[in-house]
Amino acid sequence: MKRYETPPEFRVKIDKDLCQRCKRCTMQCGFAALSYSAEEDKIVADHHKCVACHRCMVYCPQGAITIERNTHSYQDSGAWPVYLRERVYKQAATGGVLLTGMGNALEYETIFDHLVLDACQVTNPSIDPLREPMELRTFLGSKPDSLEFDAADGNYRLKTYVAPQVRLETPIVFAPMSLGAVSLPVQLSLAMAAEMLGTYMDTGEGGLHKDLYPYARNIVVQVASGRFGVFDEYLKVAAGIEIKIGQGAKPGIGGHLPGEKVDDQVAATRMIPPGTDALSPAPHHDIYSIEDLKQLIFALKEAVEYSKPISVKIAAVHNVAAIACGIARAGADVIYIDGFRGSTGAAPTVIRDHVGIPIEVAIAVVDERLRREGLRNRVSLIAAGSIRSSADVAKAIALGADAVAIGTAALIALGCRVCMKCYTGNCSWGITSQRPELYRRIDPREGSVRLANLVRAWSHELKEILGALGVNAVESLRGSRERLRGVGLDKNTLDIIGVKPAGVGY
């Protein structure tokens, strides 16, 4: 039997009395942790392979399966947490870089959870969103500082040119997730939900599959360092174009989609031979400076004849405020900022857990710096990287975001259990797998309804929050840090994000 470096993380328990040996669980598990033993007439678990994705548990008709954390003991050590010891065993055995999926898993303080929202009492009335209009419509794109009108007999004709905008019926968009990282049914679910909601999904860097073309009006297409799937029609059909510079889960790191995940449809969409590794360089090799970025922005604008906004997506790093100002000056219409909790399909664990800064801080300093530089109207800001609830949406907007993007939350809506094994391609829920028997588990019609339900629920909650705040349009919350107070945040952090401590009035 194979000797494992570390004990299993989880234990799969099967209730012998309940189990009917239907073997459904053995088919459900993408990781081959469960098998049927004919000799013993029972389901046998290889605990080492279990990732606690719950697929078998959810689909067991008898409810016979439970998954428990393996409670094996190590000697206590404050200096050497168990996970670090286990990583040393693995690396000593392999000499390799440890990979992972999803977002930062370390327990950093979450600033969102130390921010509280205001509400109206007496002196100004709160507004009931069930009885009064409550507006979430948001436009992403570059705005001029002022407008000029010609007045003629009571009518006003607009004279000022306003750059193209993307219209959102709610300030929540779907984060970029490429075909290859996620499966086609996931992308279809996102696209169909985006159409239902009046928002958009983002292709990520893997190109636009032909099945997604009917939804192109609700799709932003990405141009990343690998240039996968980029051609003129791709740019022309989309609602907007995004240049991907970085990702919150792995700032400064490129991408590597292993050849095993590049099946025919991924290959056709990315425009590479099937079975070859799809490598995205860490930087764009035609962008080594801000002026190079400007050239790419304008090359894309020229390609689509200035008909749609160009977004630039960056990871939140220490100098994010100055970088964002440069991007605004380079002509971007939208800046997408991905905080250090943002997710990924695959990244070195050390990068995911230790590089970048929280989105709360990043969005606040970028918004403030853009205002001081007189650039805030020129760009819209999207905040991403662990937007976990409608409260986070409201707080991100109050800190200065025009809209937020959700990736992990959307995948959780489709069944994801955050097992962090996306990079294996074995996802039992069919989300991050290119194995047809697995990805067929996602029905885009059902998936899109679940996604639309989630975003609608959050939008309703956001309306409740706005109503309590006594405002009836989301633009009255945008950048209004006066409506936030900090609880248990240190003075430096409060100063940096421009929020007063709880107890201070207006």
Added chain:
Amino acid sequence: MNETYASEGRIPSGCAVGALINRGGSLISGTVIVELMSLMRERATDLGAGYAGYGIYPDFRDFYAFHIMYGSGAAQVATEELLRASFRVERDEVIPTRRVEAIRDQPLLRRYFVRPNPVAMTEKRIKDEDEFVRRTVMRINADIDGAFVFSSGKNMGVFKGVGFAEDIADFYRIESYKAYCWIAHGRFPTNTPGWWGGAHPFSMLNWSIVHNGEISSYGINRRYLEMFGYKCTLMTDTEVIAYLIDLLVRVHGLPPYLAAKVMSPPFWDEIDRMDDARRETFEKLRIVYGSAAVNGPFGIVCGYGRGMFGLNDRIKLRPMIAAEKGDNVFIASEESAIHAVCERPDRIWNPRGGEPVIAELYKEVAV
């Protein structure tokens, strides 16, 4: 101004607002606006009131009339030194007041009729007189401790302080002034501002504003204004509205109607139903000026020399009634106040939320 008051933060207030204009430019005695305001005593307190009159200084119509309150002699010395360096001071006098039992702790109140000194303007590289005056006023108010310019327009003046509207009127002898347009305010703050400069109207150049309400979007309105170089030193909602109007109308050149539509924008539902041309106008107005939308309950009246406009928040969370009789137009928080000074108006109506009531002098009237 005195920084200690700013540190108290924003104080929400309810209020009475009242205004009237004669569109033919005929002058109306101050007693009329005082009577209109006295009907709404229930809405106010003794914690602040004020009046703005347009057309009150016909002999000095080409001079900027600075009304300044001083907390100390030192503040007066410093301010006058600055004024003499930048302006030709035509006249310099105490603002006439009378002793009123209820009015206490008044600051030193002086007025100056001035013209910008062209040399000082050249030195500062400012070509526009209004802009020169605006910057001087903001500088005095921000930098000179104990000095506050509360009126700086031409042929108009603001009179305000801590007290009931009737007592403030008595104190400033409002009955002795005649104006073609009056704007007035009585205040009901939640706690004592204790400072004369905090009373309404709030005024800059020819603009004056009275305001009833609390802005729930203050945080973003203020940060929006800061992008255009405005410093909100008073920490009042009214200051924010005043600067917004200044930015939209004077700096960006929007007509008052569109400025009102920026502050109280139509709902997207309404915009979606408009014809193409109007939809283009109002959609872009909201897209570009979203951060200038004033959200939360308010009723304001804004005077700007050639006229005035009244405006409510778009779901009308505060009262405002308008009436017309002949050349006269009235706006008040309560209908009874209008009836007190205007028998049988030709038309009296309840303006819809977000629909501005604009009343201007007839085109041919010179003032």
